[in-house]
Amino acid sequence: MPLHRISAGSRALIASIRSDEENRSKEPPGDRDAGRKQRAALICVTTFWCSLGIIAAYALLTDQRLLAAGSILLFLVVAAATERHLSRWIGLISGSLIAATLSYRSQFWAGPTFGEGFAAASLVLGAALLCVVAVSAGSFSRRRLAVPAVVAGGIVATIASMSAYAHAGPTTRHSIAIASHDGTLLAADIYLPRSIPADGLSAILMQTRYNRGWSVRWPWRFVLTGDAPLADAFTRGDFAYVAVDARGSGASEGEQAVSFSPEERADGPALAGWIRRQSWSNATVYGEGISYAGVATDLAWSQGALDGAVVAFAPYDILRDTVWPGGLLAETFARRWSLVTTSLDAGEPERVFASLARFVSGVRPLDSDPDGTALAALIASRRNYVPYDLFASAPFRGDLVEGQDVWSRANFTYRAPQGAPPRLVIGGWYDGGNTNAALRRLIHDPGSHLLIGPWDHGGRQIISPCEDDEAKVLDYPRVVTDFLRSSSTTTGQSRVRYFTMCGGGWKESSSWPVADVRSQTLYLSGTSLNSRAAPYFPRTLIVDPSATTGKGSRWLSPANFDGTLIEYTELFDQSQHRLTFETGPLRNDMILTGNAVIETAITADAADASVFAYLEDVGPAGDVRYITEGQIRASHAALAIGRDALYEDVIPHRTLRAEHRRALSLDEPLILRFGMQATSYRIAAGRRLRLSFAGADHDNFAAVPDGASRITFHSVDGRAPTLDLPIEQ
Numbered sequence: 248m249p250l251h252r253i254s255a256g257s258r259a260l261i262a263s264i265r266s267d268e269e270n271r272s273k274e275p276p277g278d279r280d281a282g283r284k285q286r287a288a289l290i291c292v293t294t295f296w297c298s299l300g301i302i303a304a305y306a307l308l309t310d311q312r313l314l315a316a317g318s319i320l321l322f323l324v325v326a327a328a329t330e331r332h333l334s335r336w337i338g339l340i341s342g343s344l345i346a347a348t349l350s351y352r353s354q355f356w357a358g359p360t361f362g363e364g365f366a367a368a369s370l371v372l373g374a375a376l377l378c379v380v381a382v383s384a385g386s387f388s389r390r391r392l393a394v395p396a397v398v399a400g401g402i403v404a405t406i407a408s409m410s411a412y413a414h415a416g417p418t419t420r421h422s423i424a425i426a427s428h429d430g431t432l433l434a435a436d437i438y439l440p441r442s443i444p445a446d447g448l449s450a451i452l453m454q455t456r457y458n459r460g461w462s463v464r465w466p467w468r469f470v471l472t473g474d475a476p477l478a479d480a481f482t483r484g485d486f487a488y489v490a491v492d493a494r495g496s497g498a499s500e501g502e503q504a505v506s507f508s509p510e511e512r513a514d515g516p517a518l519a520g521w522i523r524r525q526s527w528s529n530a531t532v533y534g535e536g537i538s539y540a541g542v543a544t545d546l547a548w549s550q551g552a553l554d555g556a557v558v559a560f561a562p563y564d565i566l567r568d569t570v571w572p573g574g575l576l577a578e579t580f581a582r583r584w585s586l587v588t589t590s591l592d593a594g595e596p597e598r599v600f601a602s603l604a605r606f607v608s609g610v611r612p613l614d615s616d617p618d619g620t621a622l623a624a625l626i627a628s629r630r631n632y633v634p635y636d637l638f639a640s641a642p643f644r645g646d647l648v649e650g651q652d653v654w655s656r657a658n659f660t661y662r663a664p665q666g667a668p669p670r671l672v673i674g675g676w677y678d679g680g681n682t683n684a685a686l687r688r689l690i691h692d693p694g695s696h697l698l699i700g701p702w703d704h705g706g707r708q709i710i711s712p713c714e715d716d717e718a719k720v721l722d723y724p725r726v727v728t729d730f731l732r733s734s735s736t737t738t739g740q741s742r743v744r745y746f747t748m749c750g751g752g753w754k755e756s757s758s759w760p761v762a763d764v765r766s767q768t769l770y771l772s773g774t775s776l777n778s779r780a781a782p783y784f785p786r787t788l789i790v791d792p793s794a795t796t797g798k799g800s801r802w803l804s805p806a807n808f809d810g811t812l813i814e815y816t817e818l819f820d821q822s823q824h825r826l827t828f829e830t831g832p833l834r835n836d837m838i839l840t841g842n843a844v845i846e847t848a849i850t851a852d853a854a855d856a857s858v859f860a861y862l863e864d865v866g867p868a869g870d871v872r873y874i875t876e877g878q879i880r881a882s883h884a885a886l887a888i889g890r891d892a893l894y895e896d897v898i899p900h901r902t903l904r905a906e907h908r909r910a911l912s913l914d915e916p917l918i919l920r921f922g923m924q925a926t927s928y929r930i931a932a933g934r935r936l937r938l939s940f941a942g943a944d945h946d947n948f949a950a951v952p953d954g955a956s957r958i959t960f961h962s963v964d965g966r967a968p969t970l971d972l973p974i975e976q
Contacts, residue, residue, distance in 0.1 A: 418482040420474060422460070422614045427494070428517040429510060434498035434613060435518075436460050438478040438488040439527055447529030450487040450522045451731070452553070453477075453536050454515065454543035456506075458497045458591055459490040461607035462619065473611055480724035486533075486731070489522060493543060495631055496592060497610045498622050503592075503631040505651045506565070507542060515547025533731050536561065537705050537723070538805065545688070551664045555734035557727045559673035560704050560805075563684035564893070566654040566903060569805060570638045572680045573921065574880030574903055575857055578949040579798075580679065583806035585635035594626040599808060639949075643905040662894075663692035669734035670695040673726070675702030676748065676875075677710040677801045677813055682924045683842070686897045689743070689759045697759060698726065699927075700746040703813045704804040710813050712864070712872040713749035747927040747975075749864070749872075751838060754927075760841050763976045769830070769936075771847070771960075771968040776830045776938060783967035786826055787959045790856075790942030792950060794824035796876070801924075802947040815873035825939040826960065828970075829865065832933050839874070840927040841973030842898050845938075848916035848963045849881065851955035856881040856911060858919065858958065859944050863937040864930050871937070874930075877923030878944075880951060882908045884919050898922020916961040927975075938970055 299318050306315035419439050424432040436459050439448065453459075453475070461473030481488040494511045495503035501510070519532045534544035534556040541561025548556040562568035570577055590598040597604035612622040640646075641653040663670075672695055674685030681704065689697050701711035706721025743756040756762065772781035796802075799814050807813070845860055858881065862874040877898075887893070887902040894900075899920050901907075911917055930936055942958055943950060960968060 418474075418479055420460075420472075420478070422498075422611055424613055424615070425491070425518060425521050428513045431494060431501045431510075431514075432499065433494065433501075433514060433518065434459065434492040434610075436475060436478075436490045436611070438475070438482050438490070440482045440485060440487075443527050444485075448485065448487040448527055449531040449533065449554075449731070450489055450528055451481050451727075452489050452491070452515070452518055452522065452532055452534045452544070452547070453540050454491045454493050454518070454547075455536070456493045456496050456539040456588060456591075458596075458610040459492045460611040461603075462609055462611045464606055464608055467606045471606060473607055477724055477727075481728065484724075484728040484732075486728070487522075487527060489518070491518060492610065493539070495629070496588075498612060498625065500625065502629070504649070505632060505637065505653055506539075506634075507546065508651075511543075512546050512550075515543060516550050516552035519547060519552040533557075533734070535559070535727050535731075548668065548670055549662070549664055551668075553668060555669045555731055557671045557673065557730060558688065559723065560675060560678050560681055560702075560706070561684065562681055562805075563687045566644055567901075568680035568684045571642055571903065572802075573878040574642070574883035574901070575878055575951070576639060576642065576949040577679070577802050577947060579947050580802055580806045581635050581638045583803075583808070585633060585638075587806070587808055588634055589631070592626070592629055592631050594623070644903045645905065663694070667692055667694055669730075671726075671730045672697050673706070673721070673723075674699040675704065675706060675710070675804075676700070676746075676924075676926050677804060678702065678704045679802050679805045680924065681805065682926075683897055683922075686759055686842075686925055687894065690895055690897065693758065696730070697743045697745070699744075700753075701748050703801075704807060707810075708813055710801075711746075711748040712815075715746075715748060715750070715752070717752045718746065718748075745840070745927050747838060747840065747929055749929045750931065751927065751929045760973065761975060764840050764973045765976060767972045767974045769938075769970045769972060771828050771938070771970065774828055776828045776936060776970060780967050783962045785959050785961050787957055788826045788940055788942055790954070790956050790958060791824040792943050793945055794941045794943045795946040796861075796873075796944050798946050800944075800947050801876075802944075824943075825861075825941045827940075828938045830936045832867070832935055833930060835932050837930040837936065837972075838928070838975040839930070839973055840975040842925045843875065843877070843923045843973065844898065844920065844971040845877065845923070845969070846918070846920045846963055846971075847968035848918045848961040849911070850913050850916050850959050850961065851881065851911045852913060852957045853953055853955040854882070854910045854912075855951045855953070856955035856958050857942055857944075857948065857951050858921075859941045859948075860921075860923065861937075861939045861941070862923065862926075863939060864928070865935040865937050867933060874928050875924045875926040877921055878948070879919055879921040881911050881917060881919065881955075884909045884917050886920065897925065911955065916963075918963055 299321055303315055303318035306318055419441055421437045423435055423437065425435050427433050460475055463471045463473040475488070475490040478488050478490065491514075492499040493503075494501035494508075494514055503511075515534070519534075522528055522532050523530045531554050532552075534547050534553045536542070536544040536557070537559045538561055541558045542565075544553070544556050545558045545561060547553050548558070567573075570581060587599050590596060591610070594609040596607065596609060609626075610622070612619040616622055637648055637653060641648050644654045646653055670688075670692065672685050672688045674682055674697070676682055676699065682699075685697065685699055689695055700706070700721065701709055701715065701718050702721055703710055706723060709715075709718045709720060711718050743759050743761070744753060745756070745761075746753050767778070769776040769778060770780045770783075772783050775781075796815060799811050799816075801813065803811060804813055839862075843862060849856070849858065857878065859876065859878045861876045864872040864874055866872075883901050883903055885901065885907045887900045887907075891902050891907075892900050893902070899922055909917060940958075940960070942955070962968065
């Protein structure tokens with residue numbers, strides 16, 4: 248090709264190449280060897296850098312976070328140390344690959360917690376930062392204004408991306424008032440996909456006590472929505488989502504004289520009926536809820552108002568499961584939950600959520616009340632009950648407070664409706680007393696499904712004391728949508744999926760109790776647990792009022808609004824405060840799946856006493872792992888039999904009624920038969936099982952008034968005290 252046909256840029260490039268060749272021809276042989284080594288090193292660095300990008304992208308796609316973090320960090324270190332143009336641009340391509348996969352993965356990491364706006368913004372921010380590193384390497388890095396300019400551009404692009412998603416994303420929201428059965432106006436946020444099918448949408452109803460949505464402060468409202476955390480996930484799954492403030496809370500009218508009053512119980516069916524009449528509805532209404540919202544969902548489901556339900560981490564009998572388990576006041580839970588609800592009712596979230604209050608001012612007002620004037624007047628006139636005061640003044644079933652039957656059986660669900668629609672019950676092995684609550688629901692409706700794992704309240708923490716590879720934080724939105732999509736084809740047979748901690752992994756069963764479980768009795772003798780009965784001599788526990796399981800126990804879990812780590816480190820440092828009984832080293836693995844039950848007899852130096860029992864896994868070196876626990880107030884020793892029983896139970900059932908109280912004495916032993924919270928736990932061969940008794944748990948339970956300081960454990964009708972274990976074969 249004639250030289251004049253070549254562009255000026257090409258001619259300059261050819262001239263540069265020729266000049267480089269002439270210079271290399273004039274170089275001494277040693278310099279040429281050094282040049283070859285330098286080029287070889289450059290190729291190696293480039294290959295290594297590109298490989299890091301591919302590895303990081305693969306790790307992000309497969310959710311291997313540690314590998315991803317290490318690869319990206321090394322990628323950035325190499326980028327900062329490299330100045331050659333070739334590796335810089337190949338590194339830029341690798342950086343773009345990382346940015347793209349980071350954006351994809353962020354939808355799963357950040358979306359469920361912070362909303363899609365935050366997740367989408369990671370694409371812009373990640374790409375900007377990686378471009379800064381890749382482009383600034385080499386000669387470009389000497390331009391001092393380049394890095395600040397790109398960072399500033401990334402920040403602006405991030406804000407723009409978040410704002411655009413927050414206010415023009417794939418979901419629409421309308422905040423309206425819905426008239427309930429008695430005319431009370433309930434505040435609701437209606438979330439709909441922007442594209443609605445011709446045959447309408449199935450809807451998911453959620454009724455909450457903790458504000459259906461937030462009013463975001465300026466200037467955060469440009470990038471935050473204050474929407475319900477699960478709204479995006481459900482509308483992306485082609486559901487309508489209806490989040491409602493429970494009666495007397497948030498922006499809803501009415502009052503809370505007691506939780507789940509007959510009036511509140513009737514709100515669920517009224518809301519479901521309203522949804523079915525909407526133009527966007529296909530008349531299918533499901534319910535979902537965690538904790539309080541789970542109980543509200545269960546109440547609507549039990550009245551036949553829903554076509555399917557997911558009830559997660561919710562009490563079944565609030566008196567026994569949450570507030571007065573075993574007849575003992577769960578003091579820490581009661582105070583914390585009372586503080587949260589009263590603060591939200593007063594429109595003062597900063598009292599309990601200091602970090603959140605920097606961004607939000609309170610519950611979201613209705614669209615018809617944009618300046619919040621009507622909402623402020625509603626909150627000022629609100630006169631709800633104070634939960635702790637009510638709980639502490641009503642320790643027995645049947646107690647009346649200002650004419651209200653606090654623990655009325657009419658307020659709660661004890662039976663499944665005729666032809667019950669599908670229901671998924673979700674629970675955690677460390678969710679306070681709600682573990683047994685999940686199992687009660689299953690035995691009263693064999694058609695329900697159960698998912699129970701090594702989780703705290705809400706499935707936010709993995710609490711297994713072992714490094715279980717299969718244990719994962721609960722992906723609640725995916726579990727809910729998968730179940731509701733398949734609920735129309737679900738058969739009546741129960742399907743149970745449960746996790747066995749410390750090496751057992753996930754398992755399935757057609758029923759609960761699990762068919763392969765057999766009861767095995769161990770007898771207490773001396774300081775031992777034996778498979779055969781042996782002579783038993785009384786042992787006395789000196790009650791230490793400071794004994795505790797710590798401030799991060801399972802009983803904090805249902806009111807763990809600040810993210811405290813649930814763990815039992817303090818329990819194992821207090822053997823001097825307890826009576827203990829141990830097996831010898833196990834010859835084979837032992838798997839406990841179900842509820843352990845204890846039977847003993849006690850005398851005491853007072854008319855009442857608290858008895859706490861713990862199952863522990865003890866290693867050869869003395870390391871201790873918490874398994875489960877149970878507790879009983881001695882005056883509630885009487886079991887509910889026949890008509891006195893409210894429902895079929897998974898542990899020995901008590902009425903907790905004042906007229907059935909029993910008194911302790913120093914002379915006549917009082918028989919105690921009580922159950923523990925359910926578990927599924929593998930004790931490895933060579934380790935030992937320990938049963939411990941204590942007389943207090945001061946960080947979690949209130950002391951019994953004028954309770955015993957000395958408790959003596961006796962045989963039961965001439966037989967050694969027993970521990971019945973649910974052994975999985």
